[in-house]
Amino acid sequence: MAKRNTLFIRIVEGKNLPIKDITGSSDPYCIVRIDNEAIIRTATIWKTLSPFWGEEYNVHLPPSFHTISFHVLDEDSLSRDDVIGKVSITKEALAAKPQGVDGWVNLTEIDPDEEVQGEIHLQISVLGDGDVPRILRCQVLEARDLAKKDRNGASDPFVRVRYNGKTHESAVVKKSCYPRWNESFEFELDDAPLDTPLSVEVWDWDLVSKNDFLGKVLFNIHRLQSAHQEEGWFRLVPDKPKHSQHEGTLGSLRLQLRLRDETVLPSGHYQPLTELLCQSVGPHLNGNWPDLIMLIDETTTAESRQEVASNLVKLFLGQGLAKEFLDVLFKLELDKTSEPNTLFRSNSLASKSMESFLKVAGMQYLHRLLGPLINRIFEEKKYVELDPNKVELKEAGCTGLHRVHTEAEVIQQSTSLLQSYLSELLHAINQSASYCPVALCQAFQQLYQCVNKRFPEPEYRKVKFIAVTSFLCLRFISPAIMSPKLFHLREKHADARTSRTLLLLAKAIQTIGNLDTLTCCSKEPWMVPLQPAIQLGITQLKDFISRLVSCDNSEDLGLQQRMSLQCGxxxxxxxxxxxxxxxxxxxxxxxxxxxxxxxxxxxxxxxxxxxxxxxxxxxxxxxxxxxxxxxxxxxxxxxxxxxxxxxxxxxxxxxxxxxxxxxxxxxxxxxxxxxxxxxxxxxxxxxxxxxxxxxxxxxxxxxxxxxxxxxxxxxxxQEWYDPLDPDLESQLIYRHLIGVRQAMRKKYQEIIKPEEEDDRETLEGEKKLDGVTRLFSVLQDLQNSHTAVEEEERSKNRNFLLELQT
Structure with a gap:
């Protein structure tokens, strides 16, 4: 059994940030801190007060963390970066919203007295009894991970202990955030009111300016007198927050956060659920609809669909059954689709699962395919623009010493550059048939064949190609070109000029993926200069898909998936x-x-x-x-x-x-x-x-x-190349199914009711009914196991508290 805290972080965007540069703008970025330790730095978004980041992270944390904070800064090349503000959210606030936090949060001023961190090791005891005067003794032993207040990257900490109007101070330890004092201070208890607290404060000593506050701990002496002694590491906390004079004037961040505290049971507990899911997509079905996957599809909400799809894809990849799982979803989607032009265009479970599959199984392929071209575009930083309404002649530069480019020359030069980039990309796609992973090839083969079988008519001959390109181009290659950082192709976001080039190239590959030049050029007529290159690209892409789906991939795909992904x-x-x-x-x-x-x-x-x-x-x-x-x-x-x-x-x-x-x-x-x-x-x-x-x-x-x-x-x-964790994926799927269990019961009753009325139960139908009822039984067994583990934990905590009281 293992406890795992996973924090999903999506830093979406900011708005109304203050001006920090003389240009009338800012260059904002975010630093994400867990208990004041920086773990993530977003890309800098240049020259904007409304930055869009769209960066996502999954962070695995120990259960002992307390706070996550987002510090927004303005990057400066010649001086120290300017601090704009921060957002802090406690673990308790995240745990109180298991569905997650999604919304705008105002930035607040960074108050030095609130920027505390670290712990202090204390031993506090009450001495004396009867006729002997009672003494409160506080032994200050050491501290760790204190905030750095001095320019040398450290502090000069000392401790101030207060009780009943009396104060003692420790020696100053120079240049250390990990001081050791081993000093003892005593106070008389008899004349002090019962509610008088003991305050232990840590300060950074400064010779010239005032001392900096590093944090404090307060103790209830009345409770301490019954225990006689208390020893341990205590977390330093800030003073009461002051009212900010900049409230609401520092702008805000839009954040999406979700904290998951998972208790992952030993593997044997999940085996029945895993076996049931594998049976629902296995070859024994002989073309009958697997009720279990259908029920998951029907009861998964739009808010949870992406996460459920990702978890199912990883589980089936680990079992070597990703192709079979996707095949089931393709057939479910095709069965619900009567208009081929809308096929896989919605955010259905099938579409989200295929997207997740491409990212989990195809990222190395994507990096090899796009890496050289993306690097070339970033390094060249050429000015590219086709839209006459957006052409900036100053940005385009000069043809000679004095003459500025004309608009026509800029568009002609831009067309040549885009044709060059597009030609390099299409050549790379064609060459990639030789190294495209077997798992991707077989998934595209299955998709191609399913669509061809569902829409065999001559007027729909392009649909099977579009089904493949809707995922390969529109949901995989094109988004990666537009935002290479989000696909780990670059460490930083593109500047405005490079970003426009990437957008135009992504539009071109989207048009090629749609296998239709007329629609694009009618909506955006300035794309017409690229029409010959796009038309050639359509021919090349169709040829690539034909070769991809006709490859002989007879090797054991399930074994390959398990070796490359489960072991990792x-x-x-x-x-x-x-x-x-x-x-x-x-x-x-x-x-x-x-x-x-x-x-x-x-x-x-x-x-x-x-x-x-x-x-x-x-x-x-x-x-x-x-x-x-x-x-x-x-x-x-x-x-x-x-x-x-x-x-x-x-x-x-x-x-x-x-x-x-x-x-x-x-x-x-x-x-x-x-x-x-x-x-x-x-x-x-x-x-x-x-x-x-x-x-x-x-x-x-x-x-x-x-x-x-x-x-x-x-x-x-969490990184895209991490090996799969079968037990964690099974736990996440279990948790989802428990949440929709009642909806699944209701939906299944709706499905089987016509069969009961007509008294047309078949042996196969009984098997399917048995499979679904087994699911509910398996979920109940898992729930009982979790309840037993939780009760055991509560019992241990109760016993621990009793030991402290005796």
């Missing part, structure tokens, strides 16, 4: 700055050198070049921790450390300096997932470096000190 690998590679330490301290000012780093299934390797014969290896099972490094250690906020053990038991640390916060978190996430089953992991670590004779984070001199901060193994980002 966390492969990742690229050039990165790297520094390795063994037993020596870090003495060099710039110790990093460029290496090509490769993460494979079993090892992390690095070499000076991509194809170097001499490489260094770290076996993944030997990795004990993968964590971030304090900014002050190397002067960079994007350094991570990989702590591993050698054959002789000694520890070795490898430091990687990443280009950005996104690259940092992607490497952290990939390595943590690759080492998720390691047994000899560390529970604490040093976020600093051992330099000279001490740790830079907590100033401890013992190099073997176990660490001053807790490790964060549970924080990972």
């Amino acid at each position: 690998s966390m492969e990742k590679e690229g050039f990165i700055l790297l520094h390795r330490t063994k037993d020596k301290s870090i003495l060099m000012t710039s110790p990093f050198k460029k290496y090509y780093v490769t993460l494979s299934k079993d090892t992390l390797s690095y070499a000076r070049t991509q194809h170097s014969k001499k490489s260094f290896f770290i076996s993944l099972p030997r990795i004990r921790a993968v964590e971030k490094v304090e900014e002050k250690s190397f002067g960079s906020a994007n350094v991570m450390q990989i702590i591993s053990s050698r054959d002789n038991g000694q520890v070795e640390t490898l430091y990687l300096d990443c280009k950005s916060v996104n690259e940092l978190n992607q490497w952290l996430s990939a390595l943590r997932k690759a080492c998720s089953h390691n047994t000899d992991t560390m529970s604490s670590y040093h976020p600093g470096i051992y330099k000279g004779d001490r740790w830079s984070c907590c100033h401890q001199k013992d190099k073997a000190d176990p660490g001053c901060d807790k490790t964060k193994h549970g924080v990972t980002l």
